[in-house]
Amino acid sequence: MSTWHGIEESRFYAYRNWTNTKGKLCGSYAAAVLIAYYQDYRQELQLPAYIRQPFGEGENLVAYLRLFIQPLGNSTVTYQVSSGISLFCQYHHQKLWARSTPIGGLTRVIKRLDQQKPVIVGINRLLGSTYGNHWVVAYAYRVDDTGKYFLKVHDNWGNYRKEIPAKWIMGTVSFP
Structure with missing residues (x-):
C-alpha cells in the first residue's frame, strides 16, 4: 500500500x-472541523471563548x-460554504478568508x-460518492500503484479516518 501524505490522522x-x-448541515460541520483545526494546530484563528475554546467542543x-x-x-454549493466561512471570519475580526474551487480541485x-x-x-x-452529495474534510492523500488518488477524510458521519477515492471530488474550500 502506498504512503499517506498530509496531516496525521490522530489530529482529527x-x-x-x-x-x-x-440533515443537510454537512457544509457547516465541515467548516467547523476546518476552523477548529486552524484554531487548535495552526493558531491562525482566535475565536471568542463563547464560540469555542482551543481543543474544545x-x-x-x-x-x-x-x-x-x-x-x-x-x-449548499461551494460558493456558499467559502463565502460563509469568510463572512464568519470577517465578523470575528480574523484575517483568514476562504477560497473555493467550484469544479474539481485535486491539485x-x-x-x-x-x-x-x-x-x-x-x-x-x-x-460515484456513496455519501451522495456531501461535504467532508480531507487531511491526507495517497496514490496507489495504478496512479489513482485517494483521500483520508473526516466524514461528518462519525468516521474521522474514512478513505475515499479522489475521483468523487466536485469542489473544494480551503484557506490560502
Whole structure:
C-alpha cells in the first residue's frame, strides 16, 4: 500500500464525534472541523471563548457557522460554504478568508495537504460518492500503484479516518 501524505490522522480524533445528525448541515460541520483545526494546530484563528475554546467542543461553533453558511438549513454549493466561512471570519475580526474551487480541485487538495492544511471537499453522487452529495474534510492523500488518488477524510458521519477515492471530488474550500 502506498504512503499517506498530509496531516496525521490522530489530529482529527478530537473531532470524531462532530457528526451531522440534523440533515443537510454537512457544509457547516465541515467548516467547523476546518476552523477548529486552524484554531487548535495552526493558531491562525482566535475565536471568542463563547464560540469555542482551543481543543474544545464544536456545538457552538457549528451553530454560529450555520448562521453564515446555511441559515435556512438547505444544502449548499461551494460558493456558499467559502463565502460563509469568510463572512464568519470577517465578523470575528480574523484575517483568514476562504477560497473555493467550484469544479474539481485535486491539485488544490494536494497543494494544501502538502502544506499541512486540511481542505473541505465537496463530493458528488454522480461521480460515484456513496455519501451522495456531501461535504467532508480531507487531511491526507495517497496514490496507489495504478496512479489513482485517494483521500483520508473526516466524514461528518462519525468516521474521522474514512478513505475515499479522489475521483468523487466536485469542489473544494480551503484557506490560502
